[in-house]
Amino acid sequence: MEAFINILSTIPWWAWIFIFLGLVALRDIFFQRSHTISHNFPVVGHLRYWLESIGPEMRQYFVANNREELPFNRIERGWIYASAKQENNYEGFGTDRDIYAHQHIFIKNQMMGYQLPVDHPNVKDKSFLPCAKVMGAYNQRKKPYRPASIINVSAMSFGSLSAAAVESLNKGVGKAAAYHNTGEGGLSPYHKQGGDVVFHFGTGYFGVRSKDGNFSMEKMKALVENNACIKAIEIKLSQGAKPGKGGVLPGAKITSEIAEIRGVEVGKDVLSPATHKAFGNVAELLALIEDIAEATGLPVGIKGAIGKLDQWEELADLMVKTGKGPDFISVDGGEGGTGAAPPSFADHVSLPWVYGFSSLYKVFQKRNLTTRIVFIGSGKLGFPAKAAMAFAMGVDCINVAREAMMSIGCIQAQVCHTNRCPAGIATQSKWLQNGIDIPLKSDRLAQYFKTFRKELLEITHAAGYEHPCQFTMQDVQVNVDDTDLNRDLKITYGYDKTPVAFESVVELYRCVHLGGTDFQKTSE
Numbered sequence: 001m002e003a004f005i006n007i008l009s010t011i012p013w014w015a016w017i018f019i020f021l022g023l024v025a026l027r028d029i030f031f032q033r034s035h036t037i038s039h040n041f042p043v044v045g046h047l048r049y050w051l052e053s054i055g056p057e058m059r060q061y062f063v064a065n066n067r068e069e070l071p072f073n074r075i076e077r078g079w080i081y082a083s084a085k086q087e088n089n090y091e092g093f094g095t096d097r098d099i100y101a102h103q104h105i106f107i108k109n110q111m112m113g114y115q116l117p118v119d120h121p122n123v124k125d126k127s128f129l130p131c132a133k134v135m136g137a138y139n140q141r142k143k144p145y146r147p148a149s150i151i152n153v154s155a156m157s158f159g160s161l162s163a164a165a166v167e168s169l170n171k172g173v174g175k176a177a178a179y180h181n182t183g184e185g186g187l188s189p190y191h192k193q194g195g196d197v198v199f200h201f202g203t204g205y206f207g208v209r210s211k212d213g214n215f216s217m218e219k220m221k222a223l224v225e226n227n228a229c230i231k232a233i234e235i236k237l238s239q240g241a242k243p244g245k246g247g248v249l250p251g252a253k254i255t256s257e258i259a260e261i262r263g264v265e266v267g268k269d270v271l272s273p274a275t276h277k278a279f280g281n282v283a284e285l286l287a288l289i290e291d292i293a294e295a296t297g298l299p300v301g302i303k304g305a306i307g308k309l310d311q312w313e314e315l316a317d318l319m320v321k322t323g324k325g326p327d328f329i330s331v332d333g334g335e336g337g338t339g340a341a342p343p344s345f346a347d348h349v350s351l352p353w354v355y356g357f358s359s360l361y362k363v364f365q366k367r368n369l370t371t372r373i374v375f376i377g378s379g380k381l382g383f384p385a386k387a388a389m390a391f392a393m394g395v396d397c398i399n400v401a402r403e404a405m406m407s408i409g410c411i412q413a414q415v416c417h418t419n420r421c422p423a424g425i426a427t428q429s430k431w432l433q434n435g436i437d438i439p440l441k442s443d444r445l446a447q448y449f450k451t452f453r454k455e456l457l458e459i460t461h462a463a464g465y466e467h468p469c470q471f472t473m474q475d476v477q478v479n480v481d482d483t484d485l486n487r488d489l490k491i492t493y494g495y496d497k498t499p500v501a502f503e504s505v506v507e508l509y510r511c512v513h514l515g516g517t518d519f520q521k522t523s524e
Helices: 002-009 013-031 038-041 044-053 056-061 074-084 162-178 217-226 254-264 283-294 310-322 344-347 353-365 384-393 402-407 438-462 488-493 505-513
Strands: 105-107 151-153 179-181 196-201 230-236 247-249 270-272 300-305 328-332 374-378 395-400 476-479 487-489
Touching: 002 395, 002 488, 013 038, 038 044, 044 488, 074 402, 074 438, 105 384, 151 162, 151 438, 162 179, 162 196, 162 402, 162 438, 179 230, 196 476, 217 230, 217 283, 230 283, 230 328, 283 300, 283 310, 300 374, 310 353, 328 353, 353 374, 384 488, 395 438, 402 438, 487 488
Parallel strands: 151 179, 151 395, 179 196, 196 230, 230 300, 300 328, 328 374, 374 395
Antiparallel strands: 105 476, 247 270, 476 487
16 A cells, blocks of 8 residues: 555656546546537537536626626616715716617606705705605505605515525615515515515415415414514515416425424425415405405505406406505516526516506506506616606506615626525525625615615606606607607507606605605595
């Protein structure tokens, strides 16, 4: 043995490299058949697989131009990063965007924009921008809720996001006077760090789940009674990333903490079906909404990605007939989102946000229901110009998911589904989460929201309005095609937004900060 070790010690270091490569070659040729390239081209075939694995990073940093990448290009990401860090987010020497491209947005400015009175709330706080409507006002819920921010964090659950990320987001919305949607993973301790919460549940009923996997009203009542941070409840019908598809949470991922939060068993696979058990038709959905609202006193809404409209029309007809219905509707775009999904779903199932929202809004507008509902838009709307377009089309609030993730450090690595998120955001790895400085990241989320609201207000004032809710379809134009160069939104989508009952930002300030009534007027 000693002689053998002595022989090995005489081999120069560079020879070991060739020995290693030789062993790899033998393994490739004789012991593996799963990879044809490395079998036919031993050793060098591995280089091909390695280059393929880093292809997205190579294109992101060295190949793609500033406006080329999807889902978010370099300019969009850079604006979010700079806004979150309170850095210079301007660009010089003119835009590098092709302003003649299809779907480019133009916001019409007024010759002389809106001038703030000296005593206006936005003189002191340039980012003060609450929702003009109140959730639960029309249906006279016991605890109506006016979101104090028109931009809020969309549904992303603890489990898909790390504990550090969820805590950063919640502390951030607390600093920005926004709300935080829990996602369908239940209410975790990380959601209870000072921010308002919208409790969201889907087909798995996590957090309000009975032992047999059904919805439990008793658990819902107890959850609301024990957590004053919950201001509204959202029922998920579908989401943009994978509408109509269920999922399985593998038992290996269910820790004791996640099991307690979600109300499931440790180490046992949990099925989230494609459809709900608590209701099987539109009438039963409406009944569940009313039952939850009555039991909790909170506004109750629904979230969906839009495709066929027949059941939405049935819901609208029932609302006319009964005088009841959801207090808010979150419309998710088919271009979403943070949920991992097969490409067949992510690429093709459900409509993009502008098509889906415009179709849905017309359903409720036709029946004079739009003033009853707070409309929430979600689908890459976390940029001031896109938000202005969304408000012109009829939204009252915006929810952001990926934009919020980027504000706390997401680099768009697109490995959310692998548990290897390098930024520590979409992973349960304690090591990777340690890179998140929660106080710092919460400040950045808050600053992104404040910068967003400030710039949206500046665009609003340039258009001659005081609040974004005043935008009309004629205030925004989009490029359509070569034969009809550009048209306003009214002509493009075939409707005109219902005017929002709005007095002034001063009145909103009084309601939010000075204890004024929180029931908005309706024009019905």
